[in-house]
Amino acid sequence: MDAEQLRENAHKMVDFIADYYKNLETFPVLSQVEPGYLSKLLPDSAPNHPESLENVLADVQSKIIPGVTHWQSPGYFAYFPSNSSTAGFLGEMLSAGFNIIGFSWVTSPAATELEVIVLDWLAKMLQLPEHLLSSGQGGGVIQGTASEAVLVALLAARDKVLKKVGKTSLPQLVAYASDQAHASMQKACQIAGVHPENCRLVKTDSSTNYALSPDVLREEISKDIAAGLIPFFLSSTVGTTSSTAVDPLSSLGKVAKDNELWFHIDAAYAGSACICPEYRHYLDGVEEADSFNMNAHKWFLTNFDCSPLWVKDRSALIQSLSTKPEYLKNKASEANMVLDFKDWQIPLGRRFRKSQKYSNRSPNVELSYRSLKLWMVLRLYGLENLQCYIRNHIKLAIHFEDLVAADSRFEVLSGKYILRFVVGAPLTEENHIIAAWKIFQDQTTLLLKSN
Ligand code: PLP
Numbered sequence: 065m066d067a068e069q070l071r072e073n074a075h076k077m078v079d080f081i082a083d084y085y086k087n088l089e090t091f092p093v094l095s096q097v098e099p100g101y102l103s104k105l106l107p108d109s110a111p112n113h114p115e116s117l118e119n120v121l122a123d124v125q126s127k128i129i130p131g132v133t134h135w136q137s138p139g140y141f142a143y144f145p146s147n148s149s150t151a152g153f154l155g156e157m158l159s160a161g162f163n164i165i166g167f168s169w170v171t172s173p174a175a176t177e178l179e180v181i182v183l184d185w186l187a188k189m190l191q192l193p194e195h196l197l198s199s200g201q202g203g204g205v206i207q208g209t210a211s212e213a214v215l216v217a218l219l220a221a222r223d224k225v226l227k228k229v230g231k232t233s234l235p236q237l238v239a240y241a242s243d244q245a246h247a248s249m250q251k252a253c254q255i256a257g258v259h260p261e262n263c264r265l266v267k268t269d270s271s272t273n274y275a276l277s278p279d280v281l282r283e284e285i286s287k288d289i290a291a292g293l294i295p296f297f298l299s300s301t302v303g304t305t306s307s308t309a310v311d312p313l314s315s316l317g318k319v320a321k322d323n324e325l326w327f328h329i330d331a332a333y334a335g336s337a338c339i340c341p342e343y344r345h346y347l348d349g350v351e352e353a354d355s356f357n358m359n360a361h362k363w364f365l366t367n368f369d370c371s372p373l374w375v376k377d378r379s380a381l382i383q384s385l386s387t388k389p390e391y392l393k394n395k396a397s398e399a400n401m402v403l404d405f406k407d408w409q410i411p412l413g414r415r416f417r418k419s420q421k422y423s424n425r426s427p428n429v430e431l432s433y434r435s436l437k438l439w440m441v442l443r444l445y446g447l448e449n450l451q452c453y454i455r456n457h458i459k460l461a462i463h464f465e466d467l468v469a470a471d472s473r474f475e476v477l478s479g480k481y482i483l484r485f486v487v488g489a490p491l492t493e494e495n496h497i498i499a500a501w502k503i504f505q506d507q508t509t510l511l512l513k514s515n
Contacts, residue, residue: 073117074157080121081153084129085136088491093140095133102131138491141500144305144333145488149365151444155437156367166414166433169402170394175414176403179206179435182442183372189339189447190358193351196374198403204374205381205408206434210332211248212410213357213373218252218297220380221326221354225296238262238288239297242276242311244304246330262293274309274478276300278319285323298325302346303334307478310334310346317352329356332371336363337458340451354380363488365453366441370434375408382407453490460497461487467501473508 105127135146166175183204184197196202207213222237229236239258241249243265253263266281268274285295298320300311313329320327329350335358337343350356357373360366375381386407396402406412414434445453464485468474483504487497 076117076121080124088134088137089139091129091132091134091137093134093137095131097131102127136489136491138489138493138496139500140489140492141485141487144362144486145490146361146368147363147365147488147490148367149441149445149490151440152365152367152437154444155440158440159433159436162433164433167406167412168392168394168397168404170396172433173402175433175435176405178433178439179405180204180403182435182439183374185442186360186372186438187374189442189450190335190347191338191344192347192356192374193353195376196350196353196356201378202374202376203378203403204372205405206414206438207357207371207373207409208369209248209371210246210330210357210359211251213355213371214246214248214299214328214330215252215255216373216381216385216409217326217328217355217357217375218256218258218299220375220384221297221328222256222258223384224326224380225294229294233294235259236262236292236294237297238264238293238295239299240264240266240281240284240295240325241299242266242268242274242301242304242309244268244274244276244307244309245299245301246305246332249299249330264288268309270479272309274304274307276311276316278312278315281316281319285319285325289323295323295325297328299328299330302329302331302338305333306484308334309478313347313349313352315349317349321352326354327352329353331357332359333362335359337454339447340454343454360438360441363454363457364441365445365450365490366438370438372438378403378408385409457487457492460492460494463494464497464501467498471505473512474504 106123134140136148164172164175166172166179169176180198180203183206184199187197187204194200196204198204207216218239222234225237226233234257237258239249239253239262241264245265250263250265254260264284266276266284268276281298288295298316300313300316302310302313304310317327319325329347331338331347334346335356338347353376355373355375357371358364360370360372361368392406397404405414442450464487465476468476485500
């Protein structure tokens, strides 16, 4: 890479992106294109000769942006937010600039050590129990997504129980979550070879605000044991995807302990809020967890992807996921002096990215330095500003709720058929909430008239 060429082109790219943010509100939030629109606009094979950056950016402007749904728009209220921030963006830039690999400590000591430090910082901000920090038998690792987090936790739990009861018992293993749990739980069961009928999605209802009832869970577990099955895993959620239900962690943790289940907590979306003392109580009971996960890439100003997972017993993960090929051997790992995060996750690679040295040997390695952007976010905002950020969104969401409550045609509820409205985009302000509410009202007026 030519450093001066990089300087010149990167400046142009930063200008382009800054202009995009400046104009963000002028774009329709949801892309208006029809399926297949892009193949009509782009040639059907790659160019033989290099093109200029100006030409490419002109195409991004005229052909790509119309097909973009603008997740960072202040008018974005769908799914859950996927926050970007200047700090997160700068962290990504630095990581792309270094473009190094961090699967083992030796491949880039700073990558592993920074990740350990940053996840201990974040664990302290969330007041996670001491045993989830790196000083004990546990520790944190950044996964790509919450789906990977629940999968690796489930794999560790599966292998731990199979070691005790024998590998042939796999068809008898049962995993539990509520029927509000994210679909990643089912996918994890599928990948881990849990029999499809043994992925129990326990029914919830409005009597518990769609939270998993410990009594109902206990009953299910007893029935399964009586039928000769082997309960081994419980995933509970703090902030379910469709109804933001919060499972009662303390009582569920007790059920898990009594029945020797691995207790996983999925706080993908809502976990971020627990850095504020007034919301921390939603994590009461996390002391019982074998693993705890939140997505910094959802509501924590950290560009996608960044999904911290903490485990109580790192050896369970390592035993399940470790491989020791000859070509990855090195003194530090052999001497057990370091952590090698390749053994805490599914892929070998972790972004800090592929280096020449290893690319011949392991062509599929692709790595990232996710801790760098999280570190930038924590340092450039500080706890105080991050708390303000969360509090402001919650204030805006309450304002929206007030608007709904003031219109007798609407009701705030969960379940049934609902309109789901999520406040969490970094640029959202009160005027965007009011504008969105006006759309709801106008459409309702039209709908009622047409009826
Ligand atoms: N868990 C919950 C509660 C979620 O809301 C989501 C996504 O919205 C996920 C897990 C999956 O997240 P990811 O895309 O990081 O796998």
